[in-house]
Amino acid sequence: MDYSLKPEIQALMDQITGMESVQKALAFLKEDHENSIAEQLELVQIPAPTFHEEKRAEYMAAKFRELGLTDVHIDRTGNAVGTRKGVGNGPKIVIDGHMDTVYPLDTPLNPVRDEEFIHCPGIVDDTRACAAELTLIRALNEAGIETEGDLVFTATVQEEGKGGFGGMKGFFEDNKDIDGAVCMDGCGIQGIIYQSTGFKTIEVEFHGIGGHAYGAFGDVANPLHAAGRAVAKIADLKVPTNPKTTYCVSNFHAGNDAGIHAIVPHASIKINYRSNGQEELEALDKEIMRCIEEACKEETERWGKDTITYTVKTFCDVRAGSLGEHDPLVEATWASIRYLGTEPELMKGGPTNASIPIGLGIPAVCLGNDDRVEIYCHNAAMERFPVKDTYEMPQLAMLVALAASGIAGKTKSILK
Ligand SMILES: [Zn+2]
Known part of the structure; x- marks a missing residue:
């Protein structure tokens, strides 16, 4: 060199x-x-x-x-x-x-x-x-x-x-x-x-009421569907290649085998995102939060009877x-x-x-x-x-x- x-x-x-x-x-x-x-x-x-x-x-x-x-x-x-x-x-x-x-x-x-x-x-x-x-x-x-x-x-x-x-x-x-x-x-x-390389690793948990997949249908919103909407929106985000900026939904958890006929009350995703630029990292952070907000809002409005909320836990936060x-x-x-x-x-x-x-x-x-x-x-x-x-x-x-x-x-x- x-x-x-x-x-x-x-x-x-x-x-x-x-x-x-x-x-x-x-x-x-x-x-x-x-x-x-x-x-x-x-x-x-x-x-x-x-x-x-x-x-x-x-x-x-x-x-x-x-x-x-x-x-x-x-x-x-x-x-x-x-x-x-x-x-x-x-x-x-x-x-x-x-x-x-x-x-x-x-x-x-x-x-x-x-x-x-x-x-x-x-x-x-x-x-x-x-x-x-x-x-x-x-x-x-x-x-x-x-x-x-x-x-x-x-x-x-x-x-x-x-x-x-x-x-x-x-x-x-x-x-x-x-x-x-x-x-x-x-x-x-x-x-x-x-x-x-700055990075954040967060867990977002989506909360709803939950219920029977058939019986409660139409009466409640579905936190798992909200999480799915969020992942789909995040998957479409555009990020700069220079400075290299990346994101990855690395984990998705909801439900269990005993409840395969249930609308879950909670669903969680983990997301890792990184950038060599602090500004770009902060911009991406805002975008990801917007995806989550919108996903909750859309899922809530889809049914109009239950409000999907979310909580965020931060595991790593490096500038x-x-x-x-x-x-x-x-x-x-x-x-x-x-x-x-x-x-x-x-x-x-x-x-x-x-x-x-x-x-x-x-x-x-x-x-x-x-x-x-x-x-x-x-x-x-x-x-x-x-x-x-x-x-x-x-x-x-x-x-x-x-x-x-x-x-x-x-x-x-x-x-x-
Ligand atoms: Zn080491």
């Missing part, structure tokens, strides 16, 4: 990577890889489906304390948080990985290691990032690197599925003084995620946003990936934990995405962690965090 760095960013990254202490930390991360994997194996055997991350949070908080972080605590949302204090008044940078996995509590977690891989549900997504945080802190300690700003390490809850990035959301609601974030999700180094392609944080990430010997790739969109700061206008990237090795995330039977060279992700996160935070007395933060 044609991408050139501003000379001052390249010069700064050359300065950072040229420092003896940074070289020491990079070398340490390579040497510490087996220790990091040992922690990863401990972590992966602590079940942590979304909303059940307590035990992992305790593990991470204990490790944060051991490694000398200050103000270590589990916050009101359930995230494990600890700070590596900076010496000056540099910006406050979050380094994050999420603790939750997509597998139910009773999933067997028996890691198997062969020549190339460790196989276990959750071994990468996102257990690896939690382990990467710990080795990264050790590297900074071993190399005696002091930063200008504080580095705030977070192991967050509720990233996956219905969690809707709840851990990150809660953290940013409680911490209004964060200046930047480096999130890790995955185990490679190639991809730079610097955009937030869209983007850093510039040449935002200093994106350029510093690019330079760092190149330094580590890989050709970087700018990824389009993507909801990740970085979406929360990006949606708030705070510079953030998500690292770890890499298509070169298939890791089968979210596939219990196949998820696997490639052992070789995967110390590079904490190396990358460290370089980016140092560029963002500034190294005490030596370099200034790239953040404006």
Whole structure:
């Protein structure tokens, strides 16, 4: 890809990577890889489906304390948080990985290691990032690197599925003084995620009176028919292709087999819709609500005797946003990936934990995405962690965090 760095960013990254202490930390991360994997194996055997991350949070908080972080605590949302204090008044940078996995509590977690891989549900997504945080802190300690700003390490809850990035959301609601974030999700180094695909997942429930399919016919409106009308209207919505905007009615529930001759009192649909543009997302939200309103009204008017009402429950609500392609944080990430010997790739969109700061206008990237090795995330039977060279992700996160935070007395933060 044609991408050139501003000379001052390249010069700064050359300065950072040229420092003896940074070289020491990079070398340490390579040497510490087996220790990091040992922690990863401990972590992966602590079940942590979304909303059940307590035990992992305790593990991470204990490790944060051991490694000398200050103000270590589990916050009101359930995230494990600890700070590596900076010496000056540099910006406050979050380094994050999420603790939750997509597998139910009773999933067997028996890691198997062969020549190339460790196989276990959750071994990468996102257990690896939690382990990467710990080795990264050790590297900074071993190399005696002091930063200008504080580095705030977070192991967050509720990233996956219905969690809707709840851990990150809660953290940013409680911490209004964060200046930047480096999130890790995955185990490679190639991809730079610097955009937030905004999205909403809602459930709409249609309510009526219900009755016998024959006996009550004509006396009541039918919530299931209202839901059907709504789906038909939503199915016809036109959305822009740029920024990419999508919608999907993903779930439709009404009735049961015992009541196959009944007009149901309730019907529900779930809808997921996304956009890379916040304005487009909000416009689509209005359109979807209009479809639902109209569907209820039409079904009500069809019979004129019963009013179909609806309620909306929101599961996920993430704002869209983007850093510039040449935002200093994106350029510093690019330079760092190149330094580590890989050709970087700018990824389009993507909801990740970085979406929360990006949606708030705070510079953030998500690292770890890499298509070169298939890791089968979210596939219990196949998820696997490639052992070789995967110390590079904490190396990358460290370089980016140092560029963002500034190294005490030596370099200034790239953040404006
Ligand atoms: Zn993940």
